Amino acid sequence: MASNMVTTTIPCRGGLNQSSNLQELLTKPGEATVLRNFECSISGGYRRLSGYSYLDSVSVPGTGDIQGIKNYHGGIIAVRNGVPYFSEDGSYWLQVNKDIDNGNETALLAASVTARSNCDRVMFTQHQNGAIEYLLSTDGVNAPNILSIQGTTRANSTYRYREIVEGVSLVGAKYCEMNKGNFVIAGMPSNPSSIYYSSHASTDLTSPADDDKEVPQENFDGSTSGFIGVGDIVMGLKEHREALYVFCKNSIHKIVGMETGDASVVPITGDIGCLDGFTIQEVGGDLLFLAPDGIRTMAKTDKLDDLELGVISRKVSTSMLSFLRVRDRYQYYATVVRAKNQYRLWAIDKNNLDSAQQGVIAAFTYDDTKGSFSWDYSTMSGLGVTCVDNSLHKGVERIVHGNQGGRVCEQESGHLFGTSRIEYQYQSPYVHFGDIGTRKNIHKVTTTSKPEGPVEMGLEIKYDYQKEEVHQPLIYPMIPLSQPALFGDPLVVFGNSFILFGTRDIPDTGIYTEGSGFTVSFRVVSLDLIDDHPFDIQSLQIDLTGGGKI
DSSP: OGGGOEEEEEEOOSOBOOSSOHHHHTTOTTSBSEEETEEEOTTSSEEEOOOEEESOSSOOSSSSOEEEEEEETTEEEEEETTEEEEESSSSOOEEOOBSEEEEOHHHHHHSOBOOOOOOSOOEEEEEEETTEEEEEEEOSSSOOEEEEEESSSTTTOEEEEEEOOSSSOOTTOOEEEEETTEEEEEEETTEEEEEEEOOOOGGGSOSGGGTTOSSGGGOSSSTTOEEEEOSSOEEEEEEETTEEEEEESSOEEEEESGGGTOOEEEEEESSOOOSOGGGOEEETTEEEEEETTEEEEEEEOSSTTOEEEEEOOGGGHHHHHHHHTTGGGEEEEEEEEGGGTEEEEEEEETTOTTSOOEEEEEEEEEETTTTEEEEEEEEEOOOOOSEEEEEEETTEEEEEEEOTTSOEEEESOSSSBTTBOOOOEEEOOOBOTTOTTSOEEEEEEEEEEEESSOBOEEEEEEEGGGOTTSOOOOOEEOOOBOEEOOTTOTTOOTTOTTEETTOOSSOEEEEEOOOEESSEEEEEEEOSSSOOOOEEEEEEEEEEEEOOOO
């Protein structure tokens, strides 16, 4: 009867929860048990991921996957087969590992190649010296190198490339970072427990042996250069609030005094290590990194120089453990999405690059109902990342990654993964609506969502943990959604056939349903009928009646 009808709303908030048991999840209807290729929006709700578009029109020369990528000089540096290439627009790739000292493009093309062996993956760091921005890199096999490009176009630019081979043996360094004017490297096979730092004194460039150097950061044999051991295998380096942190296999340290040439080690912890230096990222003024037990944050406490280290990824323990149990089999990459307070982590199977990648998104969101911030999670798949970078491109945040086919891709662009549709799924926990002993008849489900283009999604209702003896309705195709025409919205273009005039900012779509059960779960999936655009799900409104205790 209509008089017995009850309407309840489930707000979509809290993200993926894999740590609570079934009983606990009954009281957390807004969270998710599946949240694939969605993100927890900073404005609330679950938003289907944006796609990525190919930034290049032709592949980077060579074969195999892209091993390193960096936004640099208004274009892209991409490394394939251990060879660095530069492109302004992705239509033409210049090989830059040439013996050249501030020559033009003609001289670059004619210069002899500086031989490099194939490598595993590449790490970059940048250094600004006057008007020149230097790009320094390590790749775990070859000598570290330094590159600079000056000019406004490819034709009028000057190019300089040098490998850093003087002084101590630096060949095979894996990790690099800039700190207070020093180029710091680590991960050499010959000395895996030490870091080496360059000079920053220009007076060190006066001897004939230094004539080929342009900046002190190329000098690892000067008055303010040196090396220091940390007593543990170095796994990564990161500058944070002007301090240099050294992440090791079983410990973390801070280096002080390096700018004076008299560096010393300050231990932070001897019980926690970093699994992969390519996962260390700064998010919202804090450092996140992948440890053997999950994603950890290194946050300042009230006590000066004290660091609190805590796992923040327990809510996605199942997804994390699937690759942490066999950690040596995977390579890991991470990046941030600054505009969304996100940390994105990928695990790549080294033995089978063609296998489906596993990815986790951690979003630092604010819950106004609780008055506090929290880390909320979702998962992602299908991006095909082999390296990734987020840095400013002409003053705008740009996230780029390389893939196995030698292509350069820009994330947060478009609504497809390249040319492929994005498969997505959101499923709520099973809920009992206040009384697990009463059967619920679900009459109508209304989804409140905001599309950014045409969307055709489906709704599934699952009863009583999908018991075979309980009727499970087929998937309900939802009414196709179109992007509302909102004045001032930069995504709205007059005359676009996908834009719907007269609709509300956040429309709702109601579906009359069938079936009953003591517990109910709701699932939103892609129907794979059209190239769905991103959309967010704000809430589910449920109309139900009680069906007794039987």
